[in-house]
Amino acid sequence: MLAEIITIGDEILIGQIIDTNSAWMAKQLNLIGVSVKQITSVSDDEQHIIEALALAEKRADIVLITGGLGPTKDDITKKTLAKYFNMGFRNDAAALEMVRQIFEKYKRPLLDINIQQADVPDGCEVIVNKNGTAPCMWFEKNDTIFVSMPGVPYEMMYLMDDEILPRITSRFKLPFIVHKTILTANIGESFLAKEIEEIEDSLPAHIKLAYLPKLGQVRLRLSAKGNNEVELKKEVEVYAKQIISKVNKFVVTDEDIPLEKAILDLMKSKGLTLSTAESCTGGYIAHLITQHPGCSSVYWGGAVAYAYELKESILGVKESTLNTFGAVSEQTVTEMAEGAIKHFKTDYAIAVSGIAGPDGGTEDKPVGTVWIAISSKHKTVAKVFNFSNKRIQNIERSAASALAMLLNLLKETV
Secondary structure (H helix, E strand, O other): OEEEEEEEOHHHHOOOOOOHHHHHHHHHHHHOOOEEEEEEEEOOOHHHHHHHHHHHHHHOOEEEEEOOOOOOOOOOHHHHHHHHOOOOEEEOHHHHHHHHHHHHHOOOOOOHHHHHHHEEEOOOEEEOOOOOOOOEEEEEEOOEEEEEEOOOHHHHHHHHHHHHHHHHHHHOOOOEEEEEEEEEEOOOHHHHHHHOHHHHHOOOOOEEEEEEEEOOEEEEEEEEEEOOHHHHHHHHHHHHHHHHHHOHHHEEEOOOOOHHHHHHHHHHHHOOOEEEEEOOOOOHHHHHHHOOOOHHHOEEEEEEOOOHHHHHHHHOOOHHHHHHHOOOOHHHHHHHHHHHHHHHOOOEEEEEEEOOOOOOOOOOOOOOEEEEEEEEOOOEEEEEEEOOOOHHHHHHHHHHHHHHHHHHHHHHHO
């Protein structure tokens, strides 16, 4: 079964908001065996919406639409759907009652434009939105199902979980889609592909291998589709083991988790602790780590120390080191990392100091120069990187490189 997702709203196309709805819906559909054919974003323009609907009808069995259902004049999705399906309007009693209840709950006056939100195309099935005033509408045309939902993420999610997904699974016999993910680090995508070429060539037609590269990492995803979930899982596991055996020294984990979570899990299993000393990354490494529940069992904390004075007072960097070599140097990041272990009393520490940009560079230390040090209680390794002149990219690359270095030291010492 094929699905298409259409998101409606000028705010998406001008970059004012990020379309998180499509990613979430695609993931949920995949879990029940529905493949997403295409994701399209269109403006609040009647003709654009109609064209998108017509194209989706040719490609997909079910079309999921979000956005443009508010009470204001710029929200034109409902009127456009009525035109596309050649329908008039009716006032839906259940939808109106839900609108009344919401306004009573928040003790707000019910305006005419709010009452009009219960007006729906007369040929659709209304699915009451229990978390908002915009009703969900279900249409069917030429064997294609169209579902229009509000663009507010939590409203859409409740409707999908409570209504749309259960209806799809009960109505259609869907195949199983099984995924297996292998996270690798310290090997480029092309080199990795060369290493596992024979395994990839041996995959049967119903199993696909995807390469998902990301700063210093490549995620391999095996995907299988069929009618027997148990057999699919067994089959995918066979090929996953072959890949892991072939490139074992580059494998971080065979779970679908980010690098920092894999490191946290490894350190937790060994009873190890971690701290950070960040300058140019401004706490970004700490953010990556602390977004994961349970991180406090490994991560004890850290410091964001830009000024020389803080590097000295918090991390114990020598004044003479800073004056002689500067903040962006092997000597400084080494003392930062070792100082973090000493002062924060952890087993391992990450230290980063660099010139993120776009200014602040010199001839011998241009923008993008970053020194990273990783320390254990027994060993410190430091390395210089020369990234670009893009600040955000430099911060992200620094964090990815630091985590990869930490992983390498853990593999050596654990």
